Amino acid sequence: MNGQGYWNFLIRLKSGDTKIGSIGIFVREGLEIHGIGFSFLPDFEGKGFGFEVASKLLETSFSELELKKISAITTKENVGSQKLIIKLVFFISVHCSSLAYKCRLVVL
Numbered sequence: 001m002n003g004q005g006y007w008n009f010l011i012r013l014k015s016g017d018t019k020i021g022s023i024g025i026f027v028r029e030g031l032e033i034h035g036i037g038f039s040f041l042p043d044f045e046g047k048g049f050g051f052e053v054a055s056k057l058l059e060t061s062f063s064e065l066e067l068k069k070i071s072a073i074t075t076k077e078n079v080g081s082q083k084l085i086i087k088l089v090f091f092i093s094v095h096c097s098s099l100a101y102k103c104r105l106v107v108l
Contacts, residue, residue, distance in 0.1 A: 007061075011040070011053055020044040023053050025061050025070065034061070035071040038084075050084045055091050062092075 008024035021040035028035045036058065038050055061067045072088065074081040 006034075007057075009053075009057070011049065020049060023050075023057055025057065025065075025067075028071070028073075031071060033069050033071045034067055035073060036061075036088075038081075045080055051087055051091075054084065054088055058088060058092060 006024055006026040008026075009022060010019060011021040011023055012019055019041075021038065021044060023036070023038040026035050026037055036054060038054055040049060058070060061070060072085045074085060076082075
C-alpha cells in the first residue's frame, strides 16, 4: 500500500465459501487520512463479524503498514456502524497502549 493506495477485501465465513461482506482501508478524496470502510449483507449484520475483521485489519494497518491514524465515517442514521466504530475506538485505545507504536482511530 505504501501509504498511497488502498486495501479491499471480500469477507467470507470461515466455515465455507459464503460471502458475507467487504472491508478495506481506503484513501478518501479530500482527506489527508486513510479511512476504514465495511459493509455486510443484511443476514450477517449485527453478529460480530464486523468487529472481528475490522479489529484485525486496523491492527495490521497500524503495525505492518505503520499508519498512524485511520478515520471512520458513517451517517447519523447508520446506528449499527456507529456502535461498531465505538467498539473499535475502545479496542484501539486499549490495544495500542501496550504496543511500541502510536495509533488512533479518528471518527469524522
